[in-house]
Amino acid sequence: DAIVRMPAFDDGRPQRYGNALSSSASIMRIVLLGAPGSGKGTQSQLLVKTYGVPQISTGDLLREAVAAGTELGRRAKAAMDAGKLVDDDTVLGMICARLGHADAAKGFILDGFPRNITQADALRKMLRDIGRPLEAVVLLNVDLGILFKRLTGRRICQDCGQVFNVFTSPPDTALHLDQYGHPPRLIQRPDDREEVIGKRLEVYDAQTKPLINYYSDSGLLRVVDADADMGTVFQSIQQAVNS
Numbered sequence: 001d002a003i004v005r006m007p008a009f010d011d012g013r014p015q016r017y018g019n020a021l022s023s024s025a026s027i028m029r030i031v032l033l034g035a036p037g038s039g040k041g042t043q044s045q046l047l048v049k050t051y052g053v054p055q056i057s058t059g060d061l062l063r064e065a066v067a068a069g070t071e072l073g074r075r076a077k078a079a080m081d082a083g084k085l086v087d088d089d090t091v092l093g094m095i096c097a098r099l100g101h102a103d104a105a106k107g108f109i110l111d112g113f114p115r116n117i118t119q120a121d122a123l124r125k126m127l128r129d130i131g132r133p134l135e136a137v138v139l140l141n142v143d144l145g146i147l148f149k150r151l152t153g154r155r156i157c158q159d160c161g162q163v164f165n166v167f168t169s170p171p172d173t174a175l176h177l178d179q180y181g182h183p184p185r186l187i188q189r190p191d192d193r194e195e196v197i198g199k200r201l202e203v204y205d206a207q208t209k210p211l212i213n214y215y216s217d218s219g220l221l222r223v224v225d226a227d228a229d230m231g232t233v234f235q236s237i238q239q240a241v242n243s
């Protein structure tokens with residue numbers, strides 16, 4: 001079972017959180033940091049499969065709320081459609097509730113959260129209060145030109161959530177039918193339209209990028225070259241969290 005891991009060796013040295021991932025006793029508690037289109041969602045899904053800890057994506061939670069037509073979803077929708085950040089109170093309330101679910105006791109992969117310093121400070125306090133601090137923050141580094149192509153080409157199968165790219169990884173209809181029992185039915189996220197992408201990248205630069213220094217200062221940051229194929233990036237992430 002990928003979730004149950006062996007006890008760590010006690011070599012008498014003080015434990016560092018960053019190191020804790022390399023000891024198999026530890027539970028994975030990480031943040032994937034990176035611009036829109038850097039592959040956080042894709043890599044989170046691979047980590048979920050390998051380590052058996054849940055992916056917590058504030059973007060997914062917000063999209064679910066919008067689709068369900070909840071009050072929170074209605075409040076969030078305008079900001080999302082415009083490529084802006086949803087207000088901190090809404091997002092923090094959602095995260096606090098989600099971290100309280102039983103499955104998060106095994107650890108978690110935070111995807112798309114935190115997005116600014118206020119959220120990072122709040123997360124640090126929340127995790128400190130429950131005695132489960134972060135172990136690593138992995139920055140997925142991708143060139144701006146590539147991000148643009150990834151985002152404009154991104155399409156999602158509305159039936160199963162598989163992510164494709166019309167430029168770089170279009171779906172194979174027969175294979176998809178075979179694997180999922182339905183043909184791919186591709187939709188584009190409303191905020192992946194070209195006119196919104198620029199805004200999202202701008203917001204990332206202004207509000208989220210400062211987290212690189214924030215987590216570098218706290219010794220948690222690991223930088224991964226995410227301008228490579230999915231498997232290579234995944235290996236780099238595994239190496240990074242084990243270092």
Ligand code: AMP
Nearest residue numbers: 058059079080084085086091112113115
């Ligand atoms: P994502 O799927 O992570 O790209 O998020 C899609 C949209 O949801 C973003 O453009 C924001 O409008 C909103 N969102 C997601 N996560 C956050 C967050 N941590 N703080 C504020 N807004 C968020």
